[in-house]
Amino acid sequence: MTGPDGIPGQELALAELRGVLAEVTGREELRAVPAGSQLFGPPVGLDSLTGTRLLREVRRRFGVDVAAEDLNLDALATLATLAAFVAGRTRLPTGRQ
């Protein structure tokens, strides 16, 4: 799943992020949520607390500070946009080498 030059593909980031979403929300069904799903609207429906926990986990696991690098937070539109943002800034996610 690792892309060229050791950059993890978006699919790898997607899988990791689905796990993070399930953990911070306590909702196991989010492990199978479609990539195009909105994060702060339906169906994921993150609130401010779970959204902040997601960003904290992204920073811890991928070393990417989304809030600092994307001031408009466009990366948080959908699961896919966040995965693309993370994949483009990460070489190897923690624990998935």
Add this chain to the structure above:
Amino acid sequence: MVAVPPAGCADVWWLDIAAVVVGRGELAELSLDEHKRAASFAFRADRRRYTAAHVMLRRVLSGYLDIPPSSLVFCREPCPRCGKPSGRPALPPSSGVHFSLAHSGDAVVIAVASQPVGVDVEQQPAGCVCALSADMNAADAAWGRPLSEAARHDLVIRWWVRAEAVLKCTGEGIGHGIGTFPVLGSPDGPPGPAVPGGPEQRMAATAVHGCSLVSLPAPGGYQAALALAGPASSVRLTVRAPWSSGSRRAARA
């Protein structure tokens, strides 16, 4: 008609979503935008939570304004920091009624006041929340370091609801940062969980960021806080609908 609380006072309405039946009559009270948003939820539980909370909000506010729930028109104030239309959801200024709505898990809480008000509730979340300590103001984070992990989780959520209540009261929201000022600190240590009192109580408040901040007595497994605009030493709370037994009745008031 319900009297709007005087200055320095707030009404609090709790609703247990699990105890609410939303029928066709209640759905008819929602706006087209609210229907569209409700319909867009993929999971039934989310749709039900959103619908019940907004039916409850309209019914509560209609009691203060003496107009039908379906006639209420909401607007969005500009953010006081950046001017974008991301500030407080509000009624027209001429109404003289300010409100704040929060929900988490099965709990919905609505605060009503005659001055800007912010309320937040959070169910103790899944998993470890210690990572959020990095978002806390340094003075607040220091209170958590000597605590056991379970006590730290409690403190982090207490911090969160207090900070968010203030930022909802001012209309800034958390987009401009949530740890820019302390909300827990005092010479006596951080506040403990709020102790349930009677339906009317005066609670000692902490002056934070131009607001009067109190931890709200909340249902088991939840923490909540309320902030009123203007720094004052106390806030007088009237619980119009307590958790559980009164919630269903309140939804049908």
